[in-house]
Amino acid sequence: MSGASSLLHALLPLAVIATSLLAAVGIFVLAEHRHRLRSSLNLAAALAKLALVVWMGLGVLEGERYALRYTLVDGVAFVLRADALGIMFAGLSSVLWLFTTIYAIGYLENAPNRSRFFGFFSLCVASTVGIALAGNLFTFFLFYELLTLSTYPLVVHRGSAKALAAGRTYLVYTLGGGAVLLLGIALLHTLAGDVAFGAGAGLAALEAVSNPQLVLIFALLVGGLGVKAAIYPLHGWLPTAMVAPAPVSALLHAVAVVKAGAFGIVRVVYDVFGIELAWQLGVLGPLAALASFTILYGSLRALAQTDLKRRLAFSTVSQVSYIVLGISLFGPLGTAGGLVHLLHQGLMKITLFFCAGNYAETLGAHRVDELDGAGRCMPATSIAFTIGAFGMIGVPPLAGFVTKWYLGLGALEAGMGWVIGVLVASSLLNAAYFLPILHRIWFRPQRGPWPDERFRQCHDTHPLLLMPTLATAAFSVVAGLFASLPYSPLYWATVVVGREYLP
Amino acid sequence: MSLLPALVMLPLSAALASTLLPLRWRGPLGVALAVLLAGVACGLLRTVVGDGPQAHALGGWAPPLGIALVADGLAAGMVVLTATVALPCALHAALGLRGEAVEDGFWPLFWFMWAALNGIWLSADLFNLYVGLELLGLAAVGLVALKGSAGALAAAMRYLLAALLGSLAYLIGVALLYAAWGSLALADLAGFMAEAGVAQSGSLTTLVALGLMSAGLLLKTALFPLHGWLPPAHGGALPPVSALLSALVIKASLYILMRLWIMAGPALTPLALGWLLGALGAAAVFWGGWMALRQARLKHLVAYSTVAQIGYLFLFFPLFGVANMDAARLAWDGTLLMLAAHALAKAGMFLAAGNLVLAVGSPHIADLTGISRFRPLSLMSFGLAGVSLMGLPPSAGFTAKWLLLQSALASGQWVWIMVLVGGGLLSAAYVFRVFRHAFVEGPARDRFASPPLALELSALALGSASIALGLVAQAPLEWLRIGSPLATGVP
């Protein structure tokens, strides 16, 4: 490898993060009223990031190595490294950042504080991509906490008493979780030094260390990450954070925050401990049980919600645990199911949140019972919502089905048949909380005037709101239909499983 | 030619010059000279990094009667830190105080303070440290009293009494040490004590001397429970003054205390005493954080945050005193980085708080409602500094906390881990309390005074520096080890 190309290989991961970091700085500097320039800058950065991630992803498939290493202080390094798993998450973030940016430009038209909003939004994406490309736990933690900080102004964006209270709850949970995570990382560091991701066996070399200590570290790490992944009983912040504007909810719940937690758990189980060691320590069983419980608990709570966004939020609580469940199944199929859900759930959930935002913005409908007859009025949005909902339930051939199929196979492979029961029960519950909404949208007549109607001259809703919604809905159909083709989410998940975990 | 005398003489001459110059020249001169002095400071650091520790006898008079200046890595680092903090503060003062009655007194006192600080960093013996400490105390008290209001005068008086009592205790300790050992040079004393061994060095006189000096320095550093004078003095002063006091002045007495403990060596400073200081530090972290949370006025919140942050620095004493070299090195690195992080972040935070108070025209946190839309830059600076104070990544405060955590784990002193983690959460609570008010959107007013851009930029520069230092800490930490007890014996 020539010098110039190795420099390029080192700088590329940094460039991917820098696109949104610099965009954030640029946006902060721009005056509030320069919205055209701001939008152009934002979209250019999002496209540039996407292009870089695609370039890097193709390289990773061909076996190229992109890594940057820089000693921060003695004993810890700042490491960025692109592997298949990282690219998967970075790709998801960049695709959805692009769509959410378009959506947000439409959503916040003429709203105040846009400079602050888009600045922190970009910062948030920079942290998410940083999490995806982090090459060790320390770097991961750096970006993980930066994500907390950059999402706080987004959660309290509206500045109402409710938003500020939600922001407080959000901070209490995430900063507390961050402290626990830091404790775990520091403990691990004294035991094993700087643990690089993908170094192979992870901690397997440390057999001399007593098991209880490793179990404690595992509990601290997963406990800290579980806050963002909204695992029961650490999920409380998520439904309250729903007061944020729709693009933020979409981003928080589909990509950035909850996925950062789930992705971190994947890293801990596979890259830090190694699946073998985790299995020997006996920590996977409890994790699977906890994930299963969260799946059912989230679905049950979702049933009881009347607010559409809150119902979606509890649905997220439930769905993110599919990922955790997948990785705690000891075997390649379950892992593939969990990983692919990282992408699928992102696509489907962001579609649903976009739709919820569209209903709220266009019709003023926030509650489920206000949606009667919305399908006739906003057909395109409603079709997207239907696709997302069926995907979540797991109807073939949509994306959610692929996930559940692989999770089921994985459970059988790992000899944990009871997981099938959880999957079936959860699918039934999903149907129970989504189908009534679909029924209302399509088959009930409209009840009186809409609470707060806007944008109706263009028939469905504002094109900037509709376009991303339809795009992500289309992606979640394609991801399910063509799951077996190259470059599909499932393809990536199997590459990750094949390359990293089953040498 | 040695740069050492210039570092003390230049600010002293500037102090005299600025009493003679017409008022309108003092500000521009202040900024210009601050830039020059910062250049000299960087030059010194370069020399120390390149050629090792430097020494200079003023006027060619050798100690003990002459005054010697020495600079090892730590001293050079503190000189540079002082310049880094003082330069934006000078800029802030030059623009922020222009045309106000207080400008008259500010510049001479500012320069005396800088001279005293450099004198302390570069002193080689205990008596010169005393003189530096007194000069610093008097300049600082003068700066606090500048405002002339009843509150400022009461705070200055309280501060002065504490400072005088502290210096006197220190002076008596110096007398006892001289009687016992016949020298005041730090290097001599360290050598004698190491040679004499514990049995003899640990004599009653020496212990009483060290105890008195430490007590005096603790009072001047405002370690809990001796912190009572700090919040009114730091909270009530002019913004650039508060910034300088919190960032640098209290660090001077801590610096002397650290030098003293390193000089006396682990034999004389038993771990139990280190634990006592650590425990007081822990109490400071929680008490200061709790009080900060309860303040109604913005600058007083920041002042109590200083009380809390000082506590972290005292974890140095139990962690450095252990036999485990790794833990000691981590404690050294972590404490000094924490010191620098706090200096930059707190100065930035005080300047930002000053700008916010100026913008809303009220010192109360509750009146910040809606400010986020109109003064985002000042709020951003406040936030950047806050990130470092909370110890969240990526910031110098976090890197320092990480090093201290590692030190606590390596030496098995678990209790400090709880202090570091819990203290961080408490500081998050009070920093975000400010944001909770600032982010409120409502029918409240939408007219605020706007401070000049340079005022906001000087706060932003310090806040950003406290973040950036966390990412480039490796080289500075290596420089600080030059000529320290850690420079040898560690791979």
Place this chain on the structure above:
Amino acid sequence: MSATVLATDALYAWVGVLLCGLGLFGFIIHRHLLRRLLAFNVMGSGSFLLLVGLAQDGRGIDPVPQALVLTGIVVAVASTALALVIFRRWHRVSGESTLPEDV
């Protein structure tokens, strides 16, 4: 320590200690600022006496403590002057001659 206790030269040192103690006592019990300032000066004189007295232990005349004490006196005078200035201003502004109790 025991050797110096017996020496007559140590008388100065012990008087110094006594003055320091008296000064500290006064500093703590008095609230009137002028009294506290005087107490501080008594304490300062005591410490100078201590500094000179302790050095007289038969090693001959040592110039260092003399130089130190001279410097110390200058510093003490300066601090006292500053304290008086602040006290006068405080008295003029508030009419009080003590500091408010609550911080």
